Amino acid sequence: MTCLKHTLPNGLQLIAECYSDAYTLGIGFFVRAGSRDEPAELAGVSHFLEHMAFKGTPTMTAEEVNLAFDRIGAAYNAFTGEDATVYFAAVLPEFQEAACRLLAELMRPVFPPDEFDREKQVILEEIRMYLDEPPFGADDLCRAKFFAGHPLGRSVLGSTASVEAIGVEQMRAYHRRRYAPNNMVLAAAGRVDFDALVRQAEAFCGGWESWDEDRMLHPLEPAYGFHLSPKPSASHEYLIQMSEGPSGYSKERFAAQLLAAVVGDDSGSRLFWEFVDSGLADSASLAFSEHEDAGVFTLTLSCAEELFSDNLERLRKLIRGLETDGITEEELQRAKRKIFTRTVLAGERPRNRLFSLGLEWLLFQSYQSVQEKLRLVEAVTLEDVNRLIQRYPLSCHATVAAGSWEAIQ
Amino acid sequence: MTCLKHTLPNGLQLIAECYSDAYTLGIGFFVRAGSRDEPAELAGVSHFLEHMAFKGTPTMTAEEVNLAFDRIGAAYNAFTGEDATVYFAAVLPEFQEAACRLLAELMRPVFPPDEFDREKQVILEEIRMYLDEPPFGADDLCRAKFFAGHPLGRSVLGSTASVEAIGVEQMRAYHRRRYAPNNMVLAAAGRVDFDALVRQAEAFCGGWESWDEDRMLHPLEPAYGFHLSPKPSASHEYLIQMSEGPSGYSKERFAAQLLAAVVGDDSGSRLFWEFVDSGLADSASLAFSEHEDAGVFTLTLSCAEELFSDNLERLRKLIRGLETDGITEEELQRAKRKIFTRTVLAGERPRNRLFSLGLEWLLFQSYQSVQEKLRLVEAVTLEDVNRLIQRYPLSCHATVAAGSWEAIQ
Incomplete structure (x- = not known):
């Protein structure tokens, strides 16, 4: 290649x-x-x-x-x-x-x-x-x-x-x-x-004319708080929670990716064990996405109405525990293996490589081969992730709860 | 390989x-x-x-x-x-x-x-x-x-x-x-x-014990008719229409795949031009799926309530036109190119190859490499597809319309 x-x-x-x-x-x-x-x-x-x-x-x-x-x-x-x-x-x-x-x-x-x-x-x-x-x-x-x-x-x-x-x-x-x-x-x-x-x-x-226009970047000043979005006909309650993370320019973005996998991957994550495996919610996940001037962790959870307020409390405890004790070396190693496999799997398909190639070059003027990405993920230490948890606390968030009013109130 | x-x-x-x-x-x-x-x-x-x-x-x-x-x-x-x-x-x-x-x-x-x-x-x-x-x-x-x-x-x-x-x-x-x-x-x-x-x-x-049990296969005797499935709160109307096609053992299955692409592919198909590009429906497609003793064409369409009965009439005309005139050589060639690309794209990913490899061997004791599949698709003639249209008319179908009652009645 x-x-x-x-x-x-x-x-x-x-x-x-x-x-x-x-x-x-x-x-x-x-x-x-x-x-x-x-x-x-x-x-x-x-x-x-x-x-x-x-x-x-x-x-x-x-x-x-x-x-x-x-x-x-x-x-x-x-x-x-x-x-x-x-x-x-x-x-x-x-x-x-x-x-x-x-x-x-x-x-x-x-x-x-x-x-x-x-x-x-x-x-x-x-x-x-x-x-x-x-x-x-x-x-x-x-x-x-x-x-x-x-x-x-x-x-x-x-x-x-x-x-x-x-x-x-x-x-x-x-x-x-x-x-x-x-x-x-x-x-x-x-x-x-x-x-x-x-x-x-x-x-x-070749004949297209260039134009002198750039993009305005802004420092992020997130607003925290809890908001309700009533939907009387909804059969489930939906929670969306956003917290700050490192930007796409930051070296910490691989640690952020690993943290999202440890806390909120589809399977085997803390949210999975707490909510999905236990049957308390039909889905619960944490994703990390990066932009030029900001990064954002998005936590989503959906569950039956009658479990919603209990789940909110459980979620608070889960995040508090994470911020008090950090993650473990074993969790980090498992998350690394998952990201490895996904990166290699994505790299097998030209169409998938195209997206990261094009977007990273467009937004960050940065190029990393699959091998380089794997090395950067491998290099993340437990200390890196636990420092990130302190620096970007998931407990500071804007939250929207959508569903029928009863459970939320 | x-x-x-x-x-x-x-x-x-x-x-x-x-x-x-x-x-x-x-x-x-x-x-x-x-x-x-x-x-x-x-x-x-x-x-x-x-x-x-x-x-x-x-x-x-x-x-x-x-x-x-x-x-x-x-x-x-x-x-x-x-x-x-x-x-x-x-x-x-x-x-x-x-x-x-x-x-x-x-x-x-x-x-x-x-x-x-x-x-x-x-x-x-x-x-x-x-x-x-x-x-x-x-x-x-x-x-x-x-x-x-x-x-x-x-x-x-x-x-x-x-x-x-x-x-x-x-x-x-x-x-x-x-x-x-x-x-x-x-x-x-x-x-x-x-x-x-x-x-x-x-x-x-190696230690698992075998068991003498097979699967019962049955000839398909489909029932046609129109059925309503009321959903008063629905904002759209949904149509599902099933018709008979060749089984997975049949040589005609590649012609059936091509017909589905000509009539109901996501883009550039007859249903696409008639309903989606024109804005009359938000989706309309035809898919073909094969089983051991039967094949089935599934047509789906969803649209705004007020357009539903008009769309039903348009759909009838579209199918009548197809059964009267067949498809054209140009449509067939375009469908072949699409299937080629998709087959090769799927073949690039071991995970995708796994599914057709395992399922075809399990159900049909049949193995075809990507190259063989491409040859079989290439070999389908216009006559094959137009014969298939006569043999398995899309105008014979079971239909379910789901949505609020008003538009359907």
Whole structure:
């Protein structure tokens, strides 16, 4: 495996992990445009724009784009987050050029007005469904409360009101600023012909004009507190709890990943034994996610109404115990083995490597091979994790409880 | 890649695809025990048993099993279907023996009474949640109506009443019959040491006693008709429609797979253009699944209440058009490319190969490499697909519509 990089004169960065023994390649554009970049009145525009990228380009209609992807048998999709929008395709090696050309087309959408109006309805429907399903918007609410005015507190979907108000010209202006080539990475992983990729990027993206716009980073000043989100028809209670963690630039992020596995992994974690194995909750987990200027631990728990207040008390005790005694060496070793296996498993699939490759390069200008990641995880000590627990106490959190009122009160 | 096979004296069959360049291996037991094997009064016992497999073995408690999997960093899980129950783990190569030993432990559960009672509550909760979420049990209902008394019509979860009534001794007897070594396959894929695997299987499974029990196969006599499943609180309407297709033994199954892609793939299919791209439905798809004595096409559609009856009419027209004119060569070629890419992508991941390897060997005593599968897909002609459309008309179906009553009536 070799990792190769190149930058076009207009600022578009290329990065690729080339494996001669892979059978496919993943390729994608990683755009530094997410909900955190949106002015309040355009909340949801990044995600809406992602949909519109498939709805017509300078040379192709929506239908032609779709047919062209199908013709090369591509497995393709896109997603939008707080920090980035990603467009990707997995194809057989003979279709590298076609996939690159098509993805480049998507980066220059034309926003046909009729498609715009129709897609807006699709998004509004998506928002309605999101609010209709567990945890009934509690995650967005918790994010807003915890980040307290910080751009990372914004909802990726936006609100019904904000999406309804977005106009084509506003989206066009947002696109011009955020989809400039110097604000993107073109990444590829797998059976990549890198020399050809450079030529293809020059041909398809070389004419894009750069734009002088950066992202505003802000120190996080989280707000703690307990909030209720009533949903009378809910059959279960849902808890979302957010706490601060190290940012994606921090050396402590591997310790944070390990802590999340010890405390809240799907199986064999403290939350698992306390709540899931015992049957007190149907799910309980802790996840860590990293951004440029902040990291966040998200704890979720869902259970029957009548167990909710007891579970809250148990959770408080569990976190108190963690902060008093730390974790054990045995827990750390088990968590390391899990992360090892997952990292290697993810590395086997070009499509998965593509995501970490592209996002880490886009957000942190950082590249780590699977082997380097394994070394960094291995190097974390018990002291590192226990220091992290003190530095970023899980007992300081914003919490949202969604469900019928009775149990919560 | 080499495919190796071996059978132990007690009838346990081993099959493995060994790749010297893989970084992990997937390993799993495939048991010919599913909802189709259950007497009516034990509906749900296969799935309940799958849960109990993790709850105590002759030498380990539930907690020890969980810790032991974690200690080797295994990504492990299990699932139950109509035809089979599968237990699997993905591990780094140095943990092949430990993973094999642990999975073998799971195959001989001891069913501790307290764990049994506790797990029963977990399953009952799972059934409640299943009925609470879209499509609100409509899939199980449609399956029961369509298969009309055929064993494949049974629900994997079972009902609240049937699960409540299951006793430990009944589960033990079911286990003795269905978990006999001659009714299982031990499969592995990836960086497998096959000679070692044979020795490990002999050591861990060689003492299991075989049992003279087979599966009853039945010709399918599907029942057609339209059924309503009222859910007053639903915000959307859900349609499930089942039609007959070729069985997993049939040469026509690749044509059926291609037809499902042409008609109902996620993107670029006839259903996609008619309903999803146009915004008339939020999802619409057609899937094909194969069993030993039957195949089934399952069409699903969900949309806003006010569009439901119009959509039903559109769907009828779409199927009529398909049966009158067939599909086009261009559609077939696009579907082939998609299936190619997916097959190759799945083949890149040992864990995915494991599932088709184990299930196809267990159910059909058939082995096909990724290359052979690609050849068989390539060989399907337009005539094959259009003949299939006539032979298995999608217009003959059992349908369940779930949602609030108003739109349906």
